[in-house]
Amino acid sequence: MAHFPKPAEGSWTEHHPGLGTGPVSYEDSISPEHYELERDAIFRRNWLNVGRVEQLPRTGSYFTRELDVARTSIVVVRDADGGVRAFHNICRHRGNKLVWSDHPGEETSGTCRQFTCKYHGWRYGLDGELTFVQQEEEFFDLDRATHGLVPVQCDVWEGFVFVHLDPDNTTSLAEHMGDLGAGLVGYPFHRMTQVHRYRAEVASNWKLFIDAFAEFYHAPVLHAKQAVADESRKLASYGFEGLHYEIDGPHGMVSSWGGMSPPKDLAMVKPIERVLRSGLFGPWDRPDIGVDELPPGLNPARSPVWGVDSFVFFPNFMLLVWAPNWYLTYHYWPTSYRTHIFEGTLYFVPPTTARERLAQELAAVTFKEYALQDGNTLEATQTMLESRAVTEFPLNDQEVLLRHFHRTAQQQVDQYLAARGAGSDGHAPASAVSLVAGK
Amino acid sequence: MSRLPPEFADLEPYAGWALRTEAERYAKRLASSMEELQEFYDAAFPRLEAAIEHCDRHPLDQLPEDAQRLLWLCYSLVNVSFPVEVWRQARVPDSGAAQLDLVVEPPI
Numbered sequence: 009m010a011h012f013p014k015p016a017e018g019s020w021t022e023h024h025p026g027l028g029t030g031p032v033s034y035e036d037s038i039s040p041e042h043y044e045l046e047r048d049a050i051f052r053r054n055w056l057n058v059g060r061v062e063q064l065p066r067t068g069s070y071f072t073r074e075l076d077v078a079r080t081s082i083v084v085v086r087d088a089d090g091g092v093r094a095f096h097n098i099c100r101h102r103g104n105k106l107v108w109s110d111h112p113g114e115e116t117s118g119t120c121r122q123f124t125c126k127y128h129g130w131r132y133g134l135d136g137e138l139t140f141v142q143q144e145e146e147f148f149d150l151d152r153a154t155h156g157l158v159p160v161q162c163d164v165w166e167g168f169v170f171v172h173l174d175p176d177n178t179t180s181l182a183e184h185m186g187d188l189g190a191g192l193v194g195y196p197f198h199r200m201t202q203v204h205r206y207r208a209e210v211a212s213n214w215k216l217f218i219d220a221f222a223e224f225y226h227a228p229v230l231h232a233k234q235a236v237a238d239e240s241r242k243l244a245s246y247g248f249e250g251l252h253y254e255i256d257g258p259h260g261m262v263s264s265w266g267g268m269s270p271p272k273d274l275a276m277v278k279p280i281e282r283v284l285r286s287g288l289f290g291p292w293d294r295p296d297i298g299v300d301e302l303p304p305g306l307n308p309a310r311s312p313v314w315g316v317d318s319f320v321f322f323p324n325f326m327l328l329v330w331a332p333n334w335y336l337t338y339h340y341w342p343t344s345y346r347t348h349i350f351e352g353t354l355y356f357v358p359p360t361t362a363r364e365r366l367a368q369e370l371a372a373v374t375f376k377e378y379a380l381q382d383g384n385t386l387e388a389t390q391t392m393l394e395s396r397a398v399t400e401f402p403l404n405d406q407e408v409l410l411r412h413f414h415r416t417a418q419q420q421v422d423q424y425l426a427a428r429g430a431g432s433d434g435h436a437p438a439s440a441v442s443l444v445a446g447k
Numbered sequence: 448m449s450r451l452p453p454e455f456a457d458l459e460p461y462a463g464w465a466l467r468t469e470a471e472r473y474a475k476r477l478a479s480s481m482e483e484l485q486e487f488y489d490a491a492f493p494r495l496e497a498a499i500e501h502c503d504r505h506p507l508d509q510l511p512e513d514a515q516r517l518l519w520l521c522y523s524l525v526n527v528s529f530p531v532e533v534w535r536q537a538r539v540p541d542s543g544a545a546q547l548d549l550v551v552e553p554p555i
Contacts (some may be wrong), residue, residue: 205551211544233533233540280528283495353551362502362510362518365555370525373469376547377529383545 012249012265012309019405020253027411031400036414037213038394042421043345049424050323050417051078053177054258055163055170055184057325057339058084062167062201063117064092068134071117072097072107077214077342078173082160083107083123087134094162094171095136099125100155106132123157132157165189167197188256188319191305192329196297200334200355204372206379207351212386214324214340214348215417216393220382221338222320222409224248224264230381239276252309253408258322258416260409263308266315269332284363284370288378289315290332291367295357297333307331320409322416333357336375346390352379451520452501452513458494461487464523465516469549472523476530477537488531491524507555515555 015023022029036042058073064086072083081097083106099106104127109116122139123132131140136157141150161172163181166189170181182189210217220226228243252263269289271277277287285292306329307314319327326338339351354372359365392398403411450462464487466472476484491498498521502514510518530537539545 202553203551204549204553206547207550208545208547278528278532279492280525280532283492284525352547359507361507362521363499365507365518365553366499366521366525368553369522372549373525373529376549377539379547380539380542380545383547384542387544 011246012251012311014405020250020408021405021411024255024408024412027408027415031402032411032414033399034216034393034401035399036418037215037390038345038396040345043213043342045421045424046342046417047077047079049421051075051342052173053420053424054323055172055179055181056323057168057170057321057337058082058094059169060167060197061092061164061169062198062203064169066119068119068121069117070107070120070123072115074113074115075173075341080173081105082171083157084162084169084171085134092162092164092169093134093136094160094169095157096160098158099127099130100138100157101125101128101130101141106157166193166195185321186256186259188254188259188261188305189321191308192303192319192327194299194303195306195329195335196299197335197355199297200357202356202358202368203353204356204368204375205351205353206376207349208379208383209343210348210350210383210386211346212348212390213346214342215414216386216389217340217348217350217382218320218324218326218338218413219407219410220386221318221326222260222262222413223407224250224262224318225404225406226385230385236276236278248406250406251307251311251314254308255409255412258420259320260412261308261317261319262409263311263317264315265311265313266331269315269330280370284367286367286370288371288374290330290334290371291356291364292332293364293367294331294333295364297357320413322413334371346394350379350383450513451517452511454501455494455498455517458491458517458520461490461520462516464491464527465520466523467519469522469526469552472519472526475523476526479537481530481536484527484530484537488524488527491520492528495521495524510555518555 014020017023021027059071063071067086067088070083070085072081074081082094083097084092084094087093097106104125105112106123106125107116129142130138133139136159138152138155141152161177163170165181165185225248227248232240232244250262251265254261266289270292274282281287306317314331316328316330321327324340328336334356337353341349343349352375354375356368359368450465451458464475466475498517502510502518505511505514534540
């Protein structure tokens with residue numbers, strides 16, 4: 009029984025004819041060879057979100073990111089002109105990792121006037137210029153001007169810092185973010201600077217966790233026990249239907265209702281939620297965020313019961329904007345074909361009272377309880393997919409974003425292989441896997 | 448020296464829950480029996496509203512030490528509400544191998 013209208017074609021999936029409606033293969037998530045292709049085809053050829061401008065508050069503020077999937081480490085810094093720059097985190101002398109503390113494999117952050125290599129003391133300015141060489145006269149024809157840090161393309165969208173590891177890239181960040189990104193411009197992300205960041209090492213392919221958060225079909229079942237019993241039964245009988253789905257280039261979004269913030273009936277929610285007036289959808293009492301109207305990309309169905317919009321920005325950045333004026337990001341950083349690091353970050357307007365702080369604490373703890381359930385399910389999925397006991401999987405219409413996401417990832421690998429083939433002997437090699445089951 | 452504000456002397460037996468970080472609060476939850484979690488919840492939950500009002504006599508960034516500890520204890524109550532109100536066990540059911548660490552948390 010449909011509660012919300014669908015496109016004229018009868019389904020969200022058929023609204024995008026290229027997606028098909030047949031069963032899909034998950035071979036792309038269980039193949040080490042395919043993962044090696046994704047590292048170059050996807051992670052070295054897309055804009056990647058590596059942080060927020062609030063992490064770089066002043067000149068010389070920096071942070072490093074370990075981008076194992078893209079075979080590098082980068083350092084992102086606020087330069088003397090207020091701009092944000094990124095460099096490969098490698099000293100030009102003999103290749104030592106330039107910025108790290110205690111453990112070379114761990115990310116770090118701080119503020120400095122220049123970068124100094126721990127090994128032989130070579131120094132670099134915030135603009136990447138090589139400014140000092142220890143015993144420079146001992147070198148042979150060393151030109152400092154050509155030995156600066158190797159830059160990485162870096163740009164900022166609505167306060168989100170992105171890098172692109174392909175030096176030949178010509179797609180601007182704004183172009184990459186597309187219409188879905190444009191529809192969010194003006195949202196006051198910069199006011200939401202109270203941060204709770206969770207991190208987990210997850211034993212699944214990175215795409216499986218995006219799948220889990222790109223559909224809400226699972227929510228009434230996997231998370232059934234999180235609601236009070238009567239409410240849980242009701243939610244399960246309704247199931248889940250999105251208010252709206254949108255697909256835009258490699259990206260997608262789902263808009264969802266959210267009757268829990270605040271609930272119509274206090275009996276629907278747990279005792280702690282009644283006292284703290286908060287829950288999964290965030291604090292019920294919405295902070296002032298200084299805008300009269302939300303940007304047009306939010307609540308695209310203009311539904312009075314809107315609760316959250318969930319954006320999948322390809323390849324590994326999800327952005328959830330919640331009706332009660334806060335947002336959440338997810339990042340998925342692969343470390344092998346069957347492992348990745350998940351980051352979930354909640355951003356609130358800074359609280360001014362203990363009451364507001366506790367409402368945010370409840371939302372943050374609730375997020376963790378849900379995510380723990382999601383995370384464990386993934387490991388169970390990964391191991392059974394690898395059994396290959398079943399190789400074809402049906403996806404329903406509420407899973408349209410998964411179908412689109414895996415198809416996009418596959419297309420980028422295919423394009424990469426075609427270009428690589430054309431560049432050598434003109435013969436394009438075939439991808440190791442096919443997204444369509446049975447092929 | 449009392450660890451909590453004098454008005455909350457009744458919660459002093461549970462002052463061990465006044466923990467600064469989420470990691471400590473979550474670890475204490477996992478290390479406690481359901482009986483211990485229930486006892487803490489039963490003592491602290493009816494006092495939650497009064498605790499908020501007490502803390503909110505001060506700006507959030509200027510809490511006296513005892514009020515800060517009371518607020519930390521309230522964060523623990525939030526954490527413990529899940530086993531008590533929902534799970535009937537300390538751990539999230541079916542979360543066997545999963546872990547999720549809070550790596551950036553608010554200073555207060």
